[in-house]
Amino acid sequence: MSEQRLLLVDGMAILFRAYFATSFTGSIRRTSSGLPVNAVHGFVRYFMDAVNKFNPTHVICCWDMGSKTFRTEQYDGYKSNRPDAPEDLIPQFDLVKDVVASFNVPNVGIVGYEADDCIGTLANRFKHEAEVIVVTGDHDMLQLVDDCVSIAIMKKGIGNYMVYTPTTLLEERQLTPQQIIDMKGLMGDTSDNYPGVRGIGEKTAHKLILEHGSIDGLLANLDSVSKTVRAKIEADLEMLHLSRQLATIHCNAPLDTDMSLCGWSYDRNTVLNKFEELEFKSLVALIS
16 A cells, blocks of 8 residues: 555535534624635635644645636526525635645635546546545545545544445445446436436435446346336436536646655644634644
């Protein structure tokens, strides 16, 4: 096994999780000047926990860069159901990147692509040089699992992860990474707002993929499925293909990130200064 271990952090997933884990109480952590910092504060706790747990030699943090991407061009409705970010979270988008940068960790994102695509691209590029671990809350990432790439899905609370490898994915879901995409193509995704085949939910999608192996296998054997399922698929064939496209993480985004610039090592004083500025006294114990 490689001596090198690259931790790819899904920044947005963790920032949103940190925001909502603390904002439901109604009292938002602020600096003495009134700047909201609850999400950034929570982010640092999740981030340092992941670093301590997975012990990487290299770390990169990936971000979405606005809501317009090549997927919104393919399908107008893509993610159009998402509410605007809470007002208290908006100033924290830049703040959190400053904090990540203070740890000497590159912030990576490309306009027109999602963080998922950056993570997929980097995982693909560096998996021959390092063991890759992706920390996220997003189950779509399971399509990236392979012998060199593990996906650590964050569970409730800090420090709880379900780590997926090809073996655990097969055990838990009876699916291969490629079949994760085909499942989404059939059933759609309510949080990303694309429909898949109307009337086909998770259970039916799972059954069809297990029986036929893939969407292509299913379409080649439409005669063998029930009349009602067949009618649904035939009525929504175009959307089925589009949904599968929308569900696919692109692993060839134009990134020029260099692994040699991502080594996990930071200057403690730089981080302490940033913590002082944001009044994160309670987090100082997390940095050695």
